[in-house]
Amino acid sequence: MMKLNNGVEMPALGFGVFQTPPEQTIDAVASALETGYRHIDTAAAYGNEHEVGEAIHGSGLARDEIFVETKVWITDYGYDETLHAFDKSAGKLGVEQIDLLILHQALPGEFDLTIAAYKALEKLYADDRVRAIGVSNFMPRHLGRLLSETEIVPAVNQVEVHPYFRQSELLAYDDQHGIRNQAWSPIGGITFYRDGSNGSTLEDPVIGDIAEAHDKTAAQVMLRWHLQQGRQAIPKSVTPSRIAENFDIFDFELSTEQLAVIDALDTGVRGGPEPDAITRENFGRQIPEA
Template identity: 60%
Template structure:
């Protein structure tokens, strides 16, 4: 891993970079160049998913970058339509083939399915087998609440290494992070800069931007950084792995330039105080296998 990137040790001893590139909603025809640019700039974590439709392009970007595969932490996710034991194993093979890889660093269940739990549990048991077989270095989940984490762990054997969730200054997930700490689960933030609160029409504070908050802009001016860089630094101060998305080369480079300054405890606390407790993404408690249709 690049020396510039702090590493988080997962509960099975595997190390994961604390900052990566997410490619949710990155058009396939722009994903390859984005991944290549990110790896050139020093990123060593790339996060994709079967449902994003760009696994093939992520793999191509990795190959074009010239960075050794062993130095890049690659994550993808199992979609709801492939939940179940055998179907999960087949979907994993499909993702590997699209990525052009022989193994993964992290494989996640993309969503919980509490209203149809048996396929959800079976999918995680399949992922446990992939870990036992050495086909993936770590396993975990995405979008699981404290209660859903406990439900899943009661039915399965391996504590997730990672839970990737909506997390930004307007939704700090304090209770969830306490549960993660108790069980040694790493917290990974999607929409870490709070873009979902601006772009999703049904977001409770739609249109409001954390990048315009004085408690963010003041440190940005103080440290000669952008507001987005301050928010990403806030994640790092909390020990949260952030995976901001961009397909713009200058923005990708900017998002990675956050290792040469730190926030004071008071600055972190001021940003924490922006929390509304309101989720902008889908409610994990009511997700069904057909909630989002097929991928």
């Protein structure tokens, strides 16, 4: 478990459903919960919150055994809009309280809306509708303004981090401010690399050598790298064997030298969209009611 800045404990490894079609989400989440995952990460914009909720309710696990995280999409930014976004997500998930609710993007071109949305999260936290609040894809410049205009330091910042794009400056900034880093695309498998300039992290010889030394897979080594550096990682898969493989990372430890060697693979090339390129004009989408 990892302790957030408000004392809430969050599992060290989460299970993601980004780009998982709704019709595959129930089985994938059910498989993850059966494997032992206890943190499910979804988002309003993923279009599969309802299916995540179905899998959770069908698991037989008590509600307080599962840490549920979701995200507010930019179309629902603004104070009242974000309060309603909570109602939509909670309704689809079938829960009264969300463990971690975060803003999906910084929306820097309309940051007043972002501030208003975050103040709505603060209200939801004060009312005990959410156990923790945070952000996603926020850079230091965005966080600096957020911290200056709001009261609660985000519990997490969910950002793109993997061996080919470590974002060291951002990770250090978050650490300095008590913000837990969450890694999406933690093995670089979702978006890399669009221009063909780099191969897959799963085929990187440096990572492969480390994996062989530990009798583990490349994916397991990368996930272990995150955890040992204090980041939560959120791998995704719809394949039961891969879901189980990604969870089997608690029985070995990377050396300081091995961690440094993986750090050195950083290319500085982002695979996902530039945070400053996110606008409601380009990325707006209506989030359906519950």
